[in-house]
Amino acid sequence: MTALVRSELLKLRTLRSTGFVLLGLLGIVGITLIASISEAEASNTPAELRDPLLLIGYVTALFLVAMAANASAGEFRHRTISQRFLCNPARGRVLVAKMVTYAVAGAIVAVAMVGLAIAVSDPVLVSKDLSLGLGGIELARMAGGVVIGAVVFAILGVVVGMVSRNPTTAVVAIFGLLLAELLIGSLIGGPTNYFPFALLQSVLGLTDHTPWGLAALILAAVTVASVVAAWRLFLWRDVT
Amino acid sequence: MRVCHQKPAPPNGQSPALPRGLVGETFAGMKTRIIQDETAVSAPVIAIHNLTKDFGTIRAVDDLSFVAAEGKVVGFLGPNGSGKTTTLRSLVGLVTPTSGTATINGVLYRELHDPLSEVGVMLEATAHPGRTARDHLRVLAAEARVPAKRVDELLELVDLGGAARRRVGGFSLGMHQRLGLAAALMGDPRILILDEPANGLDPEGIRWLRDFLRGLASEGRTVLLSSHVLSEVAQTVDEVVVINHGRLVTHAPLEALTSETTRRVRVRSPQYEKLAEVLASSGLTAWSDGADALLVAGDTQEAIGQLAFDHDVVLYEIATEASNLEDVFFELTSTPVLEATP
Numbered sequence: 261m262t263a264l265v266r267s268e269l270l271k272l273r274t275l276r277s278t279g280f281v282l283l284g285l286l287g288i289v290g291i292t293l294i295a296s297i298s299e300a301e302a303s304n305t306p307a308e309l310r311d312p313l314l315l316i317g318y319v320t321a322l323f324l325v326a327m328a329a330n331a332s333a334g335e336f337r338h339r340t341i342s343q344r345f346l347c348n349p350a351r352g353r354v355l356v357a358k359m360v361t362y363a364v365a366g367a368i369v370a371v372a373m374v375g376l377a378i379a380v381s382d383p384v385l386v387s388k389d390l391s392l393g394l395g396g397i398e399l400a401r402m403a404g405g406v407v408i409g410a411v412v413f414a415i416l417g418v419v420v421g422m423v424s425r426n427p428t429t430a431v432v433a434i435f436g437l438l439l440a441e442l443l444i445g446s447l448i449g450g451p452t453n454y455f456p457f458a459l460l461q462s463v464l465g466l467t468d469h470t471p472w473g474l475a476a477l478i479l480a481a482v483t484v485a486s487v488v489a490a491w492r493l494f495l496w497r498d499v500t
Numbered sequence: 501m502r503v504c505h506q507k508p509a510p511p512n513g514q515s516p517a518l519p520r521g522l523v524g525e526t527f528a529g530m531k532t533r534i535i536q537d538e539t540a541v542s543a544p545v546i547a548i549h550n551l552t553k554d555f556g557t558i559r560a561v562d563d564l565s566f567v568a569a570e571g572k573v574v575g576f577l578g579p580n581g582s583g584k585t586t587t588l589r590s591l592v593g594l595v596t597p598t599s600g601t602a603t604i605n606g607v608l609y610r611e612l613h614d615p616l617s618e619v620g621v622m623l624e625a626t627a628h629p630g631r632t633a634r635d636h637l638r639v640l641a642a643e644a645r646v647p648a649k650r651v652d653e654l655l656e657l658v659d660l661g662g663a664a665r666r667r668v669g670g671f672s673l674g675m676h677q678r679l680g681l682a683a684a685l686m687g688d689p690r691i692l693i694l695d696e697p698a699n700g701l702d703p704e705g706i707r708w709l710r711d712f713l714r715g716l717a718s719e720g721r722t723v724l725l726s727s728h729v730l731s732e733v734a735q736t737v738d739e740v741v742v743i744n745h746g747r748l749v750t751h752a753p754l755e756a757l758t759s760e761t762t763r764r765v766r767v768r769s770p771q772y773e774k775l776a777e778v779l780a781s782s783g784l785t786a787w788s789d790g791a792d793a794l795l796v797a798g799d800t801q802e803a804i805g806q807l808a809f810d811h812d813v814v815l816y817e818i819a820t821e822a823s824n825l826e827d828v829f830f831e832l833t834s835t836p837v838l839e840a841t842p
Contacts, residue, residue, distance in 0.1 A: 267643035274635035275628065339626040342594060343683065346621050347643045349593050349610035499594040500555075500586075 264348065264357035265364075272331075272365060281327050285369070288319050289377050297384050306393025309385060310402070313377050313392070314464045317406040320373050321460055322438075324366040324410055325417035329430035332358055332421025342499055351495050358418045359487070366414035367407045374406050401472065405464040412479045413460065419483075419490045456482060545570045545691055545722050546591065551600035553586050553746075560586040562746035563600070568724050573717045575737035575754070576726040579833050583746035584726040585623070588695050591724075592621050604691060616644045616687030622680040623695045629669030633660055633679050636668060640686050654682040659708070674705040681712070692716060692723045698732050710736050730829035744833040757828060765801045768793045768817035769808070778811045779804070795821070 272278045296312035335341040344354045382392055394402070417434070424430040438457050445452035452458055453469040459482075461467045462475035470478070544567035553561040561583040568574040578584050589595040591602040593609040604612065604619055612618050627636040637651040655664045658678040663671070668679065677697055684692060697713075698706050713736045717723060727733045730740070740757055742749040750757065769775045772792045779786045779796055784804070789795045796804055801820045808815050 263643060263645045267639050270635075270639050270642050271628075271631075274632070274639065275630050277630060334628070338628050339624055340628060342621075342623055342626070343640060344643070345594060346592055347616055347640070349612070349615060496596070498555075498589070498596060500589065 261353065261357060261360075264353060265361050268357050268361035269365070272361070278327075281323060282369070285320060285323055285373055286376075289316055289373050292316055292319075293377055293381055297381055301388065301390075306391055309390060309392050310394070310398075311466065313374055313381070314402065314405070314466045316377050317370055317374050317402075317409055317464045318460060318466060320370045320406075321366075321409040321413040321464075324362070324369065325413040325420075325434055326431050328358075328362040328366070328414045328417025329421040329424070329434055330417075330427045331362075332418045333424050333427040333430040334421075336425035336499075337427055345499060352491060355418070355422060355487075355491060355495060358422070359415045362414035362418050363411040366410040370406045370410035371403065374402070401465065405472070405476075408463050408476050408479065409460050412463075412483050415483050416456070416486060419486045423490050423494045454478060544568060545605055546574075546693075546724055547601075547603045547606070548587065548591065549601045549603075551587060551590055551602055552598045553583075553590055553595060554598045560746055561590065561597075564743060564746065564748055565600075566741045566748060566751050568722060568741075570722050571720045572738045573713065573723040573725065573736055575730070575733040575740040576724055576743070577730055577733070577740055577829065577833075578726075578728065578743040578749075580728050582728075582744050582833065584728075584743065585695055586746075587743070588621075588623060588693055588724070588726060592619070592623070592693065594623070614687070616646075616689065618687070618689055618691060620684035620687065620689040620692045622684040622693070622697060624680070627668040627676075627679060627683075630667060632665050632667055633671070633675075633682075634664040636679065637682060637686070640683055644686055646686055650686065654685055657685065658682045658712070673700040674702065674708075677701060677705070677709070690721055692721055692725075694723065695726045696728070697725065698727060698729075706732060742829070742832045749832050764821050765796045765799070765804050766793060766817070766819050766821050767796060767804060767808070767815060769813055769815050771813045774811070775808060775813045775815075778807060778813060782807060792816070 292312050292315060296309070335344060345351055348354050378392065378394065382394075385392060417430075420433060421427070421430045424433060441452055441455045441457050445455070445458065453462070453467075456479065458467070459470060459475040459479045462470040463472060463479060465472065546568035548564055548566050551561050551564045552559070564583070564587060576584055576588070586595055587602070590597045591604065591609065601608070609615060609619070627633070631639070634651060634655065637654060638648060640646075641648055641651050652661070652664070655661045658681050660675060660678050660682065663675060668676070671679065677699075681694070681697065684694065694713075698709050701709060713723060713725065717736070717738075725733055725737060733740075734754060737754055739751070739753045741751045766789060767775065769792060772794065776786055776794060779794070784799055785797045787795045799807075801818055805815065805818050808818075
């Protein structure tokens with residue numbers, strides 16, 4: 261498994277698109293910081309000041325789910341999946357290696373992005389006599405939410421990619437689901453708080469529609485169910 | 501008009517057309533030939549046994565059986581869509597057979613302890629276009645726990661050393677094929693399964709491939725090599741397995757195929773259609789060859805002349821012709837299989 265994960269990491273490192281994704285994320289971090297710092301005085305509480313940082317965590321999770329889905333489905337598009345399965349006839353190992361790789365890489369990237377945002381914004385806010393109010397508990401909760409969101413959505417991205425086997429289909433399915441969730445949410449409200457993207461917001465602390473722990477638990481359950489379904493129903497399809 | 505029938509298998513299962521020292525069998529009620537050199541005693545390392553694969557209502561492979569012995573280079577031939585790739589994918593576990601088995605060294609591919617060190621597979625020369633050739637192989641090496649220095653060795657082996665740091669997206673088809681071969685050789689396997697490695701190569705590339713495969717064969721490796729062009733692999737293979745419509749047509753040493761099957765008899769007759777019927781009723785394969793002529797395969801000039809005489813068919817001309825490998829392949833694979841089933 262170690263060799264497989266190392267191979268997956270090498271795949272990520274040796275593609276320019278990985279760098280482009282990171283640059284894109286850094287760009288979003290920069291834009292978000294500039295916007296939030298320039299309007300910091302309008303915020304009334306530390307929690308409001310923290311929202312842009314959590315938004316970075318949310319956007320990072322969206323990037324990760326799309327990237328994982330695109331990369332996993334891309335193995336089928338470029339037909340390199342044959343080599344993966346030839347090297348590892350037990351296909352479950354390939355799926356697990358991809359999930360572990362994207363989960364770990366996703367968590368590191370998400371923490372790095374949010375950490376960078378905190379590192380940049382905190383001194384600026386302090387100079388304006390403002391505070392993010394990141395005590396031990398708040399910081400731990402924020403870090404936990406960011407890591408859980410990144411890990412869960414990276415894994416879901418891998419699952420969607422392996423099931424769809426087509427990068428375009430995978431990415432459209434993910435953002436179609438997000439759009440559908442928003443539309444349905446605007447129509448029926450409450451029940452959509454338990455949909456994946458709404459739960460991500462709750463886990464991150466962007467909303468408090470669902471308690472943090474419950475949201476994390478439901479997201480974990482959805483992820484496990486998705487992985488089991490992908491493993492049992494889709495992993496052993498013919499590779500033609 | 502085209503008359504095309506296969507000769508029914510004789511009761512003892514042996515084909516009278518087979519050369520001395522060879523034995524023949526029938527498979528699944530249709531005329532197929534398994535011709536084996538009686539001196540060959542090598543153990544089969546690749547065994548396809550009654551393999552059938554359906555994709556929905558389409559039967560891609562139909563009760564196919566053959567073996568490839570150790571140290572042999574076996575050409576796996578058939579027209580496009582004949583089931584070659586599906587067979588090879590079944591052999592390496594990428595496709596699940598509907599029935600039957602495909603084994604390597606007696607076990608299913610997924611049961612091999614260290615697959616890449618036992619079997620090198622090139623099903624399609626594919627790599628991520630954004631990755632360099634070297635990185636593509638590095639990924640594979642990491643996955644297979646092969647030392648990274650092997651990557652550079654392989655790149656040199658397939659003459660891609662100079663292009664190691666170029667992105668695969670800019671590669672020519674020939675370079676793609678070489679990279680695919682390098683990937684197949686990653687674990688230094690004794691068995692190689694190559695699907696259409698010469699596909700799309702220019703003459704220089706085909707020559708390079710031929711020399712390359714000869715080199716592998718000289719090391720005693722077993723190679724199963726698919727192609728839809730017999731002449732492309734003729735100088736490389738020891739024996740050929742020909743399939744069509746997913747079914748075995750023939751399995752023979754190359755010499756047997758070229759010495760026996762290439763013999764055809766050209767017959768001209770004013771009673772062209774009657775002659776065609778007579779030949780068909782005798783189970784011979786015949787093709788139209790001009791306005792009043794037929795090409796007949798499967799029997800001698802003397803026997804066909806006698807057959808015409810017995811049925812009061814006037815002949816203007818009868819002569820044995822040698823055909824080239826392309827003709828042999830066409831003869832073997834152009835016959836409608838359903839007509840061949842008694």
